[in-house]
Amino acid sequence: MKDFLKVAVRNVGRNRRRSFITIVTIFLGVLVVSGIRGLLNGFQGEIRSSLTRKIHGDLQIHKKGYQDAVDNDPYKILIPDVAALEKEIQIPELIATAPRLRVFGLLNHQKSQKTTPVMIVGIDSKRELAVCPRLEQAVQAGTVLDSSQEIRSEAIEDDELTEAPPIGTTLSEDAPKAQGQNGIMLTPSLVRGMGAEIGDELVVLIQDKNNMQQAVVVHLVGVVDYAMPTAASKIAWMDFTTLRRAAGLTEGATELALRTQEGADVNEIRDRLTRALDPSLVVETWEELGGFFKDVMGLQNLVFSVILTIVFTIVISGIVNTSLMTVMERTREIGTLMALGYRRRQIMSLFLIEFAAIGVAGGIAGLTAATILLGLLGKKGIIFALPGQTTPTIIYPYATVFFLVSVLGLAIFAALLAGIVPAYRASRMRPVDALRAN
Amino acid sequence: MKSLFLLLQVCTQVWAADPTAIVKKIESALAPPTSKFSYAFTNHRTDGTTVEYEVSFQMKDPDHSHGYFIKPEREKGREVLRLENDLWTYMPNVGKSVHIADRDSFAGGDFSNADILRVDWTSKYSVTLLKDLTNQAIYELKAKAKDATYAKMRLWVDKKSGMPVQQKFYDSQGTLLKRLSYGEVKKFGKTERPSYLLMENVITKQKSELRVQSMESPADVKDSRFRVDNLGK
Incomplete structure (x- = not known):
């Protein structure tokens, strides 16, 4: 298993440009998703704080x-x-x-x-x-x-108990x-x-x-x-x-x-x-009590889910593309490994570990960047004014540890998911055909 | 015989001194039952502009009164109706009647609907003599009914003529809200009453004038006038 890991990680470094592009794709996906979530958290946190600590309780x-x-x-x-x-x-x-x-x-x-x-x-x-x-x-x-x-004053006593003045007399400015x-x-x-x-x-x-x-x-x-x-x-x-x-x-x-x-x-x-x-x-x-904002936050979360889906679809497509190319380029290598006695599931595992390593690298890089960015923005705050607001609001973006860990998990999962088909194809090759390939 | 005369004299004095009876007398002078009036209102706004209205009223009793706007042209046909504790206004431009409150301003001026459409203070306020001055007496009217418009009123009455001279309206803290001055006593048929009323709003500093152009007391007024479904007809 140790050898498997070693080989897989070494393979990541064999085609550095391709691996770099894949890692950057995952990095950007994680950064974008974490950044948007962080901004939404800041915005929704401000809404919650305003509603609970300024208006309603x-x-x-x-x-x-x-x-x-x-x-x-x-x-x-x-x-x-x-x-x-x-x-x-x-x-x-x-x-x-x-x-x-x-x-x-x-x-x-x-x-x-x-x-x-x-x-x-x-x-x-x-x-x-x-x-x-x-x-x-x-x-x-x-x-x-x-x-x-x-x-709080007590009921006053009007001391004007004198005869009424002639009509038209100006009403006293210091009326009781x-x-x-x-x-x-x-x-x-x-x-x-x-x-x-x-x-x-x-x-x-x-x-x-x-x-x-x-x-x-x-x-x-x-x-x-x-x-x-x-x-x-x-x-x-x-x-x-x-x-x-x-x-x-x-x-x-x-x-x-x-x-x-x-x-x-x-x-x-x-x-x-x-x-x-x-x-x-x-x-x-x-x-x-703040029903409108509940709806706004619900809508924001829905839009975020859509963005998350789109981003990960793009990321997965990118990884699938590069993974297929990796498998095609290494057909003869696969044939050699099989001729040396490697089993099909071992071939599949080798590729999956390779793709998972790419996911981990891209995910950690993305999370590190997102954590730094959100940390800076969370400290400084972003001035934000909605239409109709008379005073701009300062929002402080943040992401929870649970969310960041989940995004890392999702990045690795996406990399594995994208690699399943190419890895399976690699494992299903016939050694003779693979060795003969150009 | 002498003692009977004395007793009669004492009784007369007691009646004359009864604050409620005096205020009731003023009520009936200002709004005799089964009466018809024509009022001219001038509302003075703080920006210097004035708005003038002419309204004809019919009153069957304190619980049944009806007003019809004659001037200005854009308000012609507007009506107000009191049916016991309910007040309605009919707006001819939309052909609808709307329920309104006693405390609401009458025609956007400083008189409230209650000031104009219901002069039966004694039913909603308890009356006491506050001060007896040389020429005038001051009566205090404190709200006894829950739906009274003001917490307290003070009424200055000319002792010689029995006519109201001034009236002040207060909230329960004693804050003066409005002052109403009465002037130009005139005789309308058999009834003598002030024909000029000036209401000054202490808070908004606006004032409204009311001139009684005519007043008559027919034997009866038509009951059909005092029905919500007849508004606008």
């Missing part, structure tokens, strides 16, 4: 009917006792939870007097950052809203307002549309749970850009408790976002929580 718990009612009647789908729910879901994988309240309302910019409809999301900044730490990175200007700095110090963060399109600047005064107008108009005076503290092509462009984030109070609620949230340990199986956790919780509650993973 790993999982969310809602009331049934959340998706249909959240824009129209959020008070219908309130989780009434969030604290009790949080106690109920104490599982080992859970790192943090953050309640949120979504209410549709109007936002008025006092300086420009522009009013626009917005989705207002109430967040507790500390808890939100524990679930979505990358929210901080999404702040383009200003800072993250700080719930601990919120000063609840003077809490409430912060708000807005999306870039809202800020641009209203011409707002950090520190500007805005008024949030919402209908409370009884449909009464409520106003909250806020100041712009930050501009948040999710940098995701499908992210809603009209979102305002304000303090959870302030919004909840304005909505006339003392309890409740429209959603509870969860962060789990890195690498935890969110689908398994979803199933476990679904079984344990009240049937009126729905547990959804980040993939289900």
